[in-house]
Amino acid sequence: MEYHNPVLLKETVDGLNIKPDGVYVDVTFGGGGHSREILKRLNDKGRLYAFDQDEDALNNAIDDERFVLIHENFRYIKRFLRFHGVKSVDGILADLGVSSHQFDVPERGFSTRFDAELDMRMSKRNDLSAYVVVNEYDDANLRRVFLDYGELKNAPALSRTIIEARTKKPIKTTDELKIVLSKYLPEKIKNKVLAQIYQAIRIEVNQEMEVLKEFLEQSLEILKPEGRLSVISYHSLEDRLVKRFMKNGMFEGEPERDFYGNFSVPFDLVGKLIVPDEEEIKVNNRARSAKLRIAEKK
Numbered sequence: 417m418e419y420h421n422p423v424l425l426k427e428t429v430d431g432l433n434i435k436p437d438g439v440y441v442d443v444t445f446g447g448g449g450h451s452r453e454i455l456k457r458l459n460d461k462g463r464l465y466a467f468d469q470d471e472d473a474l475n476n477a478i479d480d481e482r483f484v485l486i487h488e489n490f491r492y493i494k495r496f497l498r499f500h501g502v503k504s505v506d507g508i509l510a511d512l513g514v515s516s517h518q519f520d521v522p523e524r525g526f527s528t529r530f531d532a533e534l535d536m537r538m539s540k541r542n543d544l545s546a547y548v549v550v551n552e553y554d555d556a557n558l559r560r561v562f563l564d565y566g567e568l569k570n571a572p573a574l575s576r577t578i579i580e581a582r583t584k585k586p587i588k589t590t591d592e593l594k595i596v597l598s599k600y601l602p603e604k605i606k607n608k609v610l611a612q613i614y615q616a617i618r619i620e621v622n623q624e625m626e627v628l629k630e631f632l633e634q635s636l637e638i639l640k641p642e643g644r645l646s647v648i649s650y651h652s653l654e655d656r657l658v659k660r661f662m663k664n665g666m667f668e669g670e671p672e673r674d675f676y677g678n679f680s681v682p683f684d685l686v687g688k689l690i691v692p693d694e695e696e697i698k699v700n701n702r703a704r705s706a707k708l709r710i711a712e713k714k
C-alpha cells in the first residue's frame with residue numbers, strides 16, 4: 417500500500433520559492449513526497465533537512481547526498497538543525513497531522529476502521545498514549561480535549577460516560593471505547609462523531625497544538641530574510657494558529673506598532689489561503705480538509 421499521497425504538492429513547494437542552492441527543511445517527511453519535489457528543484461549545492469518523529473518514516477529515507485533525515489519531533493527544530501551545523505534556512509515546509517500510513521496500520525490505533533489498543537502515538541518514544549488520556553485524565557481535562565479539539569458539544573457527557581465505565585474496568589481498545597460511547601454514536605452520524613473523538617484524542621496524545629506553536633516560533637527565528645514558510649493544516653484550530661502567526665507573528669493579541677503607528681509584523685503573506693481543487697479531492701480524499709498558507713519573512 418502507498419505510504420502517503422502528498423497533498424497540494426506543487427502549490428506547497430512552489431510556495432517555498434526554491435533557490436537552487438538554498439537550504440530547506442521539510443518538518444513532516446512522512447513518505448517523502450514533498451521532500452522529493454524539493455530535491456528536484458535544488459542543485460548540488462542545495463540542502464534539504466527533513467524531520468519525522470515516526471520511525472516508520474525512516475524506511476522512506478531518500479538516498480541523496482543533499483538530504484538528511486532527522487528522527488526527531490519538529491518542536492526541537494532549532495536544536496537539531498544546530499546540531500547539524502545549520503543556523504538559518506531559506507524555507508520551511510510543514511504538512512501537519514498524520515500520514516495515510518499511520519491511519520492504515522491497524523495497530524497504531526489512529527483509524528476508526530479497526531480495533532486496536534488505545535495508542536495513537538506518532539512516536540513510540542512518547543509516554544502519553546490514548547490509553548493514558550482515556551483512562552487517567554480527570555473530567556476537566558477530558559472535557560477540554562473533546563471540546564477544544566473535537567468541537568464536540570456533548571463533551572461533558574462523553575467525559576462522564578468514560579469515567580463511569582473505567583471505574584469498573586480500564587478501557588483498553590478502540591472497540592471498547594466505541595462500546596462505552598455507543599449511545600452517543602447513532603448510526604447516521606456515527607462515523608463523523610467517531611472521527612471527531614479520535615482526532616481530539618490524537619491531538620492531545622501528540623500535543624499537536626503546543627508543538628505547532630513551539631515550531632512556528634522557532635521557524636521565525638531560523639528563517640533568513642525573504643525565507644518562506646509553507647504550512648498545510650487539517651484542523652481549524654491548527655489553521656487558526658498558523659493564520660494568526662503568519663499575520664501577526666504571535667498567537668494572541670495585537671503586535672506592537674512602529675513609529676508611524678503601523679503594526680510591526682515579521683512576515684509578508686504570500687497569496688491567499690489555498691485549498692485542494694475537486695479533482696485532487698476526488699483522487700485523494702484525505703486532501704479534503706487541507707488548508708495551505710504561505711508567508712515570507714521580512
Ligand SMILES: C[S@@+](CC[C@H](N)C(=O)[O-])C[C@H]1O[C@@H](n2cnc3c(N)ncnc32)[C@H](O)[C@@H]1O
Nearest residue numbers: 420422444446447448449450468469470489490
Ligand atoms: C501528513 S504526513 C506528511 C506527509 C508528507 N508530506 C509526504 O508527502 O509524504 C505528516 C508526517 O509528519 C510526522 N509528524 C507529525 N507531527 C510531527 C512532529 N511534531 N515532529 C516530527 N514529525 C511529525 C508524522 O509522523 C507524519 O509522518
